Amino acid sequence: MGRPPKYDWDDKRDICYKLWVVDKLSTPNIVKWFAEHFKLPESEVPSVSQFHQKFRNWNFPGRRDKWTEEEYEKLTARTKELFEHYVTAGDIQKTLKEEGWDLNDYDFRALRKKNGMLMRSMNGYKPLPSNKRPRTESDAVEGPTAEEEEQQQQSEDQATPEEDAQQTTLPPEEAARRAQRLAELQMQSDELLRTRKRRRRIRGYGPMPADDPSIGPRYGSETSLDECKAFLQLSNETYMELRDQFEAICREEGIIKMTLCADGQWQAAKDRL
DNA sequence: GGCTGAGTAATACGTGTTAA
DNA sequence: TTAACACGTATTACTCAGCC
Numbered sequence: 269m270g271r272p273p274k275y276d277w278d279d280k281r282d283i284c285y286k287l288w289v290v291d292k293l294s295t296p297n298i299v300k301w302f303a304e305h306f307k308l309p310e311s312e313v314p315s316v317s318q319f320h321q322k323f324r325n326w327n328f329p330g331r332r333d334k335w336t337e338e339e340y341e342k343l344t345a346r347t348k349e350l351f352e353h354y355v356t357a358g359d360i361q362k363t364l365k366e367e368g369w370d371l372n373d374y375d376f377r378a379l380r381k382k383n384g385m386l387m388r389s390m391n392g393y394k395p396l397p398s399n400k401r402p403r404t405e406s407d408a409v410e411g412p413t414a415e416e417e418e419q420q421q422q423s424e425d426q427a428t429p430e431e432d433a434q435q436t437t438l439p440p441e442e443a444a445r446r447a448q449r450l451a452e453l454q455m456q457s458d459e460l461l462r463t464r465k466r467r468r469r470i471r472g473y474g475p476m477p478a479d480d481p482s483i484g485p486r487y488g489s490e491t492s493l494d495e496c497k498a499f500l501q502l503s504n505e506t507y508m509e510l511r512d513q514f515e516a517i518c519r520e521e522g523i524i525k526m527t528l529c530a531d532g533q534w535q536a537a538k539d540r541l
Numbered sequence: 542g543g544c545t546g547a548g549t550a551a552t553a554c555g556t557g558t559t560a561a
Numbered sequence: 562t563t564a565a566c567a568c569g570t571a572t573t574a575c576t577c578a579g580c581c
Binding site: 294295296316317320321324330 | 572573574575576
């Protein structure tokens with residue numbers, strides 16, 4: 269026999285169900301709601317964790333139980349399928365929504381991160397294994413350069429056993445279909461570069477490899493950070509110092525961002541460096 | 542057994558960087 | 562200039578040890 273309950277929960281189940289499950293209020297907001305509704309100070313209302321405990325006792329669904337394990341596997345498989353067909357992230361998300369998955373931005377991002385379906389990563393752009401990389405016509409004629417061969421070797425070294433297994437078990441017609449799709453993407457990409465309608469790629473992006481490093485930017489404003497540092501003869505350390513200095517100047521001048529500056533204010537800040 | 546508060550994990554949102 | 566992307570941080574959800 270423990271101490272008697274401090275709160276009378278018996279007639280609160282339905283209203284809690286409505287607030288938590290139907291209205292999807294957060295627990296702090298439910299505490300607030302109870303305080304306002306019963307005209308009590310919040311200190312007189314059960315704590316946030318007490319509400320959580322009650323919800324669990326009442327078998328209310330948790331906010332994290334969005335899908336069953338089986339559903340999640342299905343969703344993952346479908347996302348992988350689209351990703352492997354080089355569908356862009358936005359189109360994958362759109363397709364999944366159209367197929368009825370209740371997928372918000374966070375869910376989508378977490379799913380892709382968990383399953384290694386990101387176009388970019390902290391360690392830079394993941395180079396594509398050469399056998400997945402689209403080849404241009406000139407590649408086909410000239411063959412790989414020494415640098416490309418080295419990249420190819422590195423890429424092969426980095427391929428996971430799962431990737432290798434998947435690659436070798438892909439049905440020939442599926443492999444051909446993907447190769448064709450990649451070739452189309454590469455042709456479009458080459459054409460856009462040739463007509464200066466797209467920037468050069470300084471790193472691989474998704475299935476597309478980086479462009480030839482000897483290609484310069486289209487416009488001055490497209491110079492990469494590394495190129496700027498080299499031009500200004502800045503080491504990473506001096507570059508970071510310079511950034512800190514400029515941040516301090518901007519703070520002093522009350523500058524939030526370049527586009528919100530008064531006429532000449534941005535230039536004046538730069539001149540102080 | 543009921544309750545609290547601390548700690549951890551999951552989620553949401555804002556921001557900087559880069560490519561289109 | 563805009564959109565896509567990844568990351569950092571704040572907020573929220575949840576668990577659990579320990580006290581009453």
